Amino acid sequence: MTTDLLQSGLTWSGATFLAYVVAKRLALSFSLGRNAPLILTLLLLSAITQILHVPFTQYMDGAHWLMLPLGPCTVAFALSIHRHRGLIRHQWAALTVGIIVGSGTAMGSSWGLAKIFNLDPLIVLSLIPRSISTPFALTFSADIGGHPELTATFVCLTGILATYLGTIIIQMHPSLSPLTRGAILGMGAHAIGVHKAHDYDPEDGAFAGLVMVCAGIANVIAAPVVTWILA
């Protein structure tokens, strides 16, 4: 039993890591876009599990070990907060307003729209945390009774789509301040958006990163309130 656990853990965590390394290499050597490693990894792994007729639950039994570093990732965000503590002191008002308005809109509109489209209650709950960084979103989703695995997918789709939409908004309004540009991308598109913000300007990037991390913390702390509102 224990050896089985070890074996499946090593096999599927290892296979996932290997697929990721291969996908990154491929994306680099063919100079594909920023989202290519993720998409290639998913394609490779779904091909492997389909060919070997491995059901998802069996895959996840082994691969969930690979998700453990998400906890330490959350802790590591402390370094980016510390690096930008000056920015927090100067822009605390914009940070607070952006996070409250942004998170409120993200959660409220995800919930409302999902209800309007008559989606399954589990999907509705899993959509609510879609706008915050994954390590936070998974905890949040579990807290309010959603499905963390579905949330992971929604969070990623949000990152890709919202970065694209945010870029359009920013191009349409060339007079936006770096603060606003950063907040749009950090609040709307978390990690992928923060990457994009760094392309505009380091100032945009710093604020985007700060908004992303602080929104994640604020949301997770507010999770009991959200559960209470939903009940």
Added chain:
Amino acid sequence: MNLTVLLQITFLTALWAVGEWIAKFWNSPVPGGVIGLFLLSSLLLSGWLAPSKLDRGSQWLLSEMLVFIVPSMLSILDHPEFLGLIGIKVLLVIVLSSLLTMGMTCLSIEMLVHLQNRSELKAHLKNDD
């Protein structure tokens, strides 16, 4: 990845474990990861720990974060229903809600900056009197 990076990651993991333990022990609504984040923030702020001591480990974790998320994203294979109408609805929710979120964030911060500039201007004018 070398030994330094590995040690730094081990330290971050230990902080996370302490956070988890505190969360369990006090039945805290704040999850262990966030408690660990606050613990590390206080260590950094108090000056007991230099950020440079953890820079490379945290950078490695955060830049490779994608691979830790991949397993749960593969759960989509278990949900063939997303290939149909439900999938389109979910995409619509994400697109519309993202537009609203970014639009509202944009408006609120631009308004705030505008207000701040106006009050600064007023203060200036007062000083000139």
